[in-house]
Amino acid sequence: MKALYFLSILIFCLKPLSAKTFEVLLRDDQFRPTKEFVELNDLESEDSFDGKYFKIVLSKSNEAIKFDDEYSFKAATVYYHLTKARNYFIERIKSEHVKKLEKITVRLEISHVFNEVGHFAHDNLAKEYNNALSVPSGKGFPAKNVAPWGPEIWFRPSLEVHVRDLGFSDSNDQLIKSSLHDFRNQTHLSNFRNFLFQLIFSVNAGQTEYFLNSVFRLVQSSVIMEFLYQTSDEAAQFFSRKIYKLDSAMVPEIIYHEYSHIALSDKMELTHSSPVNEGFADYFASKIAHSKELATHINEYNLFSGKKVKNKLMYRAEFERQKLANTDFVFGLLWSLGNDLKKDADDDFVFGMTRELNSSSNIRDDLIRSSLKSCTQFCLDPMNDRLKLFQFYHRKNF
Amino acid sequence: MSMKYILLPIFLLLFSTYTLATDKRGELSPLFYNEGESRYLNELSRSDLDYFNKTEKNLDQLDLLVTQNKKNFCAYQIINSAKNLLNDHNNVDIFLLYLREKKLVDDVSLQILTKAKSNTLINLKIPPDESLTEENISDAFLRLTEVQSKRVQNLECQEDLYRDLYFSLRQKAPILTRQLKNVLKLALKKHVIDQETYNVLDRMRKNRVQEWPMTLSEYARKISYIKKNLSDDENEKNNFFVTEGPNKQISYRQYLYSQYSESQILLMGQLTLNLKKRLSAESISINIHYSDREDEVILLSPMEQFRIILKILRKEMSDLGQSDLMGGKKVSYLDIITASYELGHISGEEIKSLVALEEIWNPKRTKKEKAMFWIKTFGSFSAVLLPPPYGFLSVLAIMIIDQQLSDPKRTEDPDFNII
Numbered sequence: 001m002k003a004l005y006f007l008s009i010l011i012f013c014l015k016p017l018s019a020k021t022f023e024v025l026l027r028d029d030q031f032r033p034t035k036e037f038v039e040l041n042d043l044e045s046e047d048s049f050d051g052k053y054f055k056i057v058l059s060k061s062n063e064a065i066k067f068d069d070e071y072s073f074k075a076a077t078v079y080y081h082l083t084k085a086r087n088y089f090i091e092r093i094k095s096e097h098v099k100k101l102e103k104i105t106v107r108l109e110i111s112h113v114f115n116e117v118g119h120f121a122h123d124n125l126a127k128e129y130n131n132a133l134s135v136p137s138g139k140g141f142p143a144k145n146v147a148p149w150g151p152e153i154w155f156r157p158s159l160e161v162h163v164r165d166l167g168f169s170d171s172n173d174q175l176i177k178s179s180l181h182d183f184r185n186q187t188h189l190s191n192f193r194n195f196l197f198q199l200i201f202s203v204n205a206g207q208t209e210y211f212l213n214s215v216f217r218l219v220q221s222s223v224i225m226e227f228l229y230q231t232s233d234e235a236a237q238f239f240s241r242k243i244y245k246l247d248s249a250m251v252p253e254i255i256y257h258e259y260s261h262i263a264l265s266d267k268m269e270l271t272h273s274s275p276v277n278e279g280f281a282d283y284f285a286s287k288i289a290h291s292k293e294l295a296t297h298i299n300e301y302n303l304f305s306g307k308k309v310k311n312k313l314m315y316r317a318e319f320e321r322q323k324l325a326n327t328d329f330v331f332g333l334l335w336s337l338g339n340d341l342k343k344d345a346d347d348d349f350v351f352g353m354t355r356e357l358n359s360s361s362n363i364r365d366d367l368i369r370s371s372l373k374s375c376t377q378f379c380l381d382p383m384n385d386r387l388k389l390f391q392f393y394h395r396k397n398f
Numbered sequence: 399m400s401m402k403y404i405l406l407p408i409f410l411l412l413f414s415t416y417t418l419a420t421d422k423r424g425e426l427s428p429l430f431y432n433e434g435e436s437r438y439l440n441e442l443s444r445s446d447l448d449y450f451n452k453t454e455k456n457l458d459q460l461d462l463l464v465t466q467n468k469k470n471f472c473a474y475q476i477i478n479s480a481k482n483l484l485n486d487h488n489n490v491d492i493f494l495l496y497l498r499e500k501k502l503v504d505d506v507s508l509q510i511l512t513k514a515k516s517n518t519l520i521n522l523k524i525p526p527d528e529s530l531t532e533e534n535i536s537d538a539f540l541r542l543t544e545v546q547s548k549r550v551q552n553l554e555c556q557e558d559l560y561r562d563l564y565f566s567l568r569q570k571a572p573i574l575t576r577q578l579k580n581v582l583k584l585a586l587k588k589h590v591i592d593q594e595t596y597n598v599l600d601r602m603r604k605n606r607v608q609e610w611p612m613t614l615s616e617y618a619r620k621i622s623y624i625k626k627n628l629s630d631d632e633n634e635k636n637n638f639f640v641t642e643g644p645n646k647q648i649s650y651r652q653y654l655y656s657q658y659s660e661s662q663i664l665l666m667g668q669l670t671l672n673l674k675k676r677l678s679a680e681s682i683s684i685n686i687h688y689s690d691r692e693d694e695v696i697l698l699s700p701m702e703q704f705r706i707i708l709k710i711l712r713k714e715m716s717d718l719g720q721s722d723l724m725g726g727k728k729v730s731y732l733d734i735i736t737a738s739y740e741l742g743h744i745s746g747e748e749i750k751s752l753v754a755l756e757e758i759w760n761p762k763r764t765k766k767e768k769a770m771f772w773i774k775t776f777g778s779f780s781a782v783l784l785p786p787p788y789g790f791l792s793v794l795a796i797m798i799i800d801q802q803l804s805d806p807k808r809t810e811d812p813d814f815n816i817i
Contacts, residue, residue: 183797190781190789197782214786221787314807317814364814368700383674387751390677390704394758397808398701398815 020067022076025250031291040079049075053103054082059110060120071108074249078106078155081252085259088288093351097266104262105152108249114154118146129159132248134261136270151265153258155249162242177232184229191218253294256285269359275319276361279330280354282307283338287347292335294328307331314397320362330363333396337371341388349378368393427465428618429507431625431740433651434637436498436505443495450492456483460493464502472555473514473614490515505640506652510614514557516605528573530581537570538581539590546591549598557613560602578603611656623660624740636746638753639736650736662724663737669714670738670752676707684816698816705817708758731756766803773799 021037028034042052048064049056049072055064056075065075082104089098111127112120114135132155140148195218202211228235248254260281261270268277286294294307307328313319319329338350352374357366372386379385454460460483463476481487494511497503503511530538545563548554554562567574567581574581582603586596607613612620643649648656654663676682682703686694698706719729735752738744744752763771774796781792 179797179801183793186793186797187790190778190793191787193778193782194784194786194789198786217786218789221790225790314809317812364701365699372700381745381747383677384745384748384751386677387748387755390701391751391754391758393701394704395808397812398699 022067022080023073024077024080025073025252027252027289027291031293038080040076041083049079051079051083051103053086053101054079054106055103056106056108058108060107060112062105065108074108077252078108078249078255081255082106082153082259085256085263085285085288088284089259089263092347093263095263095351098263101262102150105150107152107154109157110154111157117141118144119149129156130161130244130246130248131156132254132258134258134265134270136265151262151270153262155254155258158245158247160243160245162244176236180229180232184225187225188222191222194218253285253289253291256288257281257294260284260288264354267354267358268361272322272359274322274359274361275324275327275330275363276357276367277359279334279363280350280357282328282331283334283350286331286335287338294331315363316397317364320364330367333363333367336392337389341385341392349374352378364398368398427502428622429464429471429503429614430501431504431506431621431651432501433504433640435640436508437640437649438505438508439495439499443492443499446492447496447499450489450496454485454489454496459483460496461500461502464497464507470555470558470615471618472557473510474556476511476614477515504651505649506617506655507614509652510610510612510617513605513607513610514614526576528577530573530577534571534574535581535584538567538574539585539588541566541570542581542585542590542595545599546595549595555613555615556598557602557607557610558615560599560607561610561613563599564608575608611652617655620655620660620663624663636739636749638746638749639739644732650732651740654733654736654740657727658724658733658737662727663740665718665723666729666734666737667741667743669711669718669734670743672714673707673711674743676710677704679703679707682706696816702815702817705758705815708755709817712759770800770803 020043021039023035023037026034026036026038040049040051044050044052045064047068048066050064056079057063058065058069058071065071069075086098089095110120111129112123113125113128114133115121116136116138118141119138132153135149135152135154137150137152138148140146195215198211198214198218202208202214246254258281260283261268261277263284264277264280268280282294286292292308313327313329313332315329318324319327334350334353338346349371353367353370356370356373361367361370368389371389375385375389376382451457460480463479463483464471477490480490480493484490484493491512494503494508494515497511498505498508541563545559548559549556564575564578567578579600582591582596582599585591586593591599602608639650639654641649644653658666682698684696684698686696688694715729715731715734718724719727732753735744735749738752739746739749777792777796781789784792
């Protein structure tokens with residue numbers, strides 16, 4: 001009887017992990033969004049997205065989203081991609097920290113600002129949209145009935161906003177403006193040279209009428225060029241994208257990015273964003289996604305230009321600033337280091353770098369030093385590969 | 399007797415025994431260095447070599463000419479002996495390639511042997527009409543007497559004898575080398591030298607042996623010294639220093655051994671050892687010492703460290719070039735890399751990365767940059783020729799091509815770096 005009693009308790013404790021099939025959003029071979037049915041493993045609940053490693057909840061709630069909820073498609077998508085990201089860190093990176101992580105609460109459609117003491121900022125404070133963030137665990141505040149919480153991932157609701165309200169300018173716009181500026185200067189210079197040429201040859205040859213005609217055309221050309229240049233900002237505004245929207249929970253790479261923050265949080269704390277920790281989260285997100293691009297070509301949920309490693313940016317001191325934490329400079333740099341320079345070590349080499357860094361690390365000193373140190377451990381020919389790294393950084397204007 | 403005088407010879411004996419025991423590459427032919435693929439062997443020579451291997455009867459004896467442990471390796475002597483042993487003495491060219499294919503000689507040795515084999519006499523300038531003084535003749539005869547004696551005793555190679563003679567005469571009085579033909583004739587007439595010595599020296603004169611970068615015995619001596627300093631990885635080989643060179647006629651290896659002595663090569667190799675040691679430094683800092691307050695320590699960033707290491711290297715290169723030990727020879731970075739590879743201080747894998755370092759202080763214009771220079775030059779010219787107002791089309795075309803071709807530019811000496 002005693003044995004039967006213990007057996008029944010054991011069966012109760014070993015609640016079977018169920019595998020159920022759900023429709024989720026995936027990427028196809030061309031990196032376009034597609035809906036497919038997949039099996040979600042490790043679910044502990046029979047009717048909600050409460051699993052062994054993740055619990056998907058709505059906003060401030062602590063109850064897992066039910067399978068028949070209106071957000072079930074989104075919850076299934078997030079659950080599926082988080083599991084994929086976790087498997088990458090366990091199987092490929094062999095992260096001990098990820099193995100030991102407690103269950104992560106994932107909040108969808110949460111617009112509250114995070115508060116380090118109270119968990120959620122007051123409802124009256126300004127809301128946040130079109131974003132996602134990883135939240136460090138907190139001790140809670142018993143006096144105000146705030147319970148302790150573990151590491152969490154928050155996905156903001158999507159909202160169409162005007163680009164000008166975001167207060168940032170597209171780097172492509174700046175590039176076009178700079179090119180137009182050069183073109184205008186060169187055209188004026190070319191017209192002036194042409195004028196001198198006509199002055200010397202046409203007037204000497206007695207072709208005064210032809211000369212005057214030419215000058216008139218040159219002036220016309222310069223005036224038109226100047227008009228185009230002066231009105232270029234207005235024209236660009238008229239033709240460029242005006243609306244920004246991002247449903248972060250429906251973009252697989254953003255899910256990977258946020259999970260990467262959690263996976264690397266043993267060294268790079270979640271307290272604040274920095275160009276270095278954002279760059280590493282981007283790198284691992286792109287490795288999990290098998291793509292050099294993040295969050296592009298998924299227009300139904302995303303109206304921003306994403307991040308591309310191809311951006312051949314030279315290092316500038318302002319890339320160290322927190323304001324530019326989300327630019328793709330560090331992402332491109334790490335991709336080049338991990339894939340282009342160190343084909344034989346790639347992920348191990350880049351993960352090795354994270355062991356030497358924290359959230360306050362900068363690019364110019366700490367990131368470079370960490371790569372040289374990681375190379376000593378993971379490069380097949382450390383002396384030679386370190387030389388290659390030095391030359392690469394030199395080319396990148398460090 | 400002090401203890402140190404007893405221990406010192408024991409130590410030297412042990413050290414030399416150890417050096418010989420660990421000198422694995424020393425087991426190879428004395429005239430061969432494992433330098434990778436030959437720049438002289440090609441598909442055409444393979445068929446000749448197959449035929450040579452099948453038909454030649456005295457291969458074992460021919461091998462001995464360059465493998466036997468001799469005091470001196472003499473290029474002319476080897477060629478003459480080979481001619482006697484070969485079925486057809488016109489096969490000397492193939493015999494030399496055979497030696498290279500069998501790795502009994504390397505490209506540097508082969509180049510010297512080819513010079514010794516050459517029957518083509520270089521057009522000699524007609525000696526100027528100058529009169530020799532009694533003193534000149536006396537000096538020359540004194541030196542020729544020594545040459546005669548050494549030749550009879552067979553102490554040195556013919557080419558070494560001739561070169562010693564030539565350079566010592568030039569030091570005495572340049573007129574003696576300009577009038578060498580007449581000096582030799584006079585010495586023969588006055589019985590200072592015998593007919594055979596005259597023939598040897600005159601042949602060397604006609605072949606302008608004084609212009610050889612070095613003789614075979616010199617090379618054998620250098621390579622024997624260098625081999626003792628090599629790492630024991632006998633599989634280590636790289637084609638770079640054999641296929642590439644300061645010009646098409648000569649490889650970097652050939653250039654190194656012809657320009658520098660073995661001790662100079664050792665000194666050059668030391669620079670790379672220093673470079674490698676510094677590159678592995680944990681940190682580098684600048685210390686500012688004050689007399690009335692605490693010292694200031696400025697830690698350099700990794701890239702500042704890298705650049706200061708390169709600057710130290712360049713300074714050491716300059717210092718070495720200025721030193722008497724190098725005889726006033728300006729040391730190039732590629733010579734240093736070649737020397738380091740020969741000494742086994744760097745591996746074949748490291749060559750490319752080390753060679754590329756020069757690009758940092760001595761950037762070369764890329765093909766793209768060269769192309770853009772011409773495109774911009776002709777583009778600006780065509781902009782003037784185009785009838786108004788179509789000049790902007792040319793400007794537009796240049797800008798588009800520039801954007802497609804040009805790499806992003808580095809900002810030289812940005813303010814965020816000390817160095």
